[in-house]
Amino acid sequence: MTHSNKVSKSQLHPRNKNVNRYDLSALVKAKPELKQHIQPNKFGEDSINFSDARAVKFLNTAILNHYYGIKNWDFPAQNLTPPIPGRADYIHHIADLLAENNNGKIPTGDKITCLDIGVGASCIYPILGVTEYGWNFIGADVDPKSIASSANIVKSNPSLKGKIELRLQENPLNILFGIIEKEDKIDIAICNPPFHSSREEAEKGTRRKVKNLKGKDSKTPELNFAGKTNELIFKGGEYVFIHTMIKQSKVFAKNVTWFSTLVSKQSNMKGILNALEKIGAKQVKEIPMGTGNKVTRVVAWRF
Secondary structure: OOOOOOOOOOOOOOOOOOOOOOOHHHHHHHHHHHHEEEEEEEOOOOOEEOOOOOHHHHHHHHHHHHHHHHOOOOOOOOOOOHHHHHHHHHHHHHHHHHHOOOOOOOOOHHHHHEEEEEEOOOOOOHHHHHHHHHHEEEEEEEOHHHHHHHHHHHOOOOOOOOEEEEEOOOOOOOOOOOOOOOOOOEEEEEEEOOOOOOOOHHHHHHHHHHHHHHHHOOOOOOOOOOOOOHHOOOOOOOHHHHHHHHHHHHHHOEEEEEEEEEEOOOOHHHHHHHHHHHHHEEEEEEEEEOOEEEEEEEEEEEO
């Protein structure tokens, strides 16, 4: 098993459309409701109140509209509002990974098929992969409402039509079984796993996040990134989810070239690398990613 690990300072990918500061005036033009959520930060610069769920949703809707040409992006209020720049980074790092097997050139267009495990209600990774690189996507989720919401987003944006197929995972204990079909040829699977193992843990994480953003404690935290149970919680948390995915990935070695997942907890890495070695992964890559003060990583493997 070869394992490579590029470590660089945590910052956005150079191709990320938000690698520089937000152009707030352009974003307000794209989403006028954003205006009432702009206020000076402690350095006296215009900024957004990131502890307010509506502000976060307006900001990310504006980013998709202004930078990616996605005009209709709506989903239920209780679902996760994904921060676009961080999500885009995963897609750009995946593009670099695919380029390594393509003479250094990023493969674009519909010759690439990507499987998004846990597509959610916002359909965010397929949107970014389609608008940036023209790839085709299969989006899988355990929640029929999320699938319906993503389908609605695809239907209401002409640039996404015919590029994204959605599949419902009927068994919540499965990750790849029941989704990948015998004739599927998938270049890469991506995944942003649920990282809490219980509701209590999720609420504790939210309280910590709100405290970091507001500088004060909050007893009943408003999930500023929102998030329904299955988006944030899986019995055993991120660790068990990824280990289940690794186990099931071996069965689909002929269907999928690369498997990958985000790993938010560095402490999970040792066990993940051990599991990949045990299962016989031929190549493993660890790709560091960082946005703002959050450092995370992508682990990718192939057989």
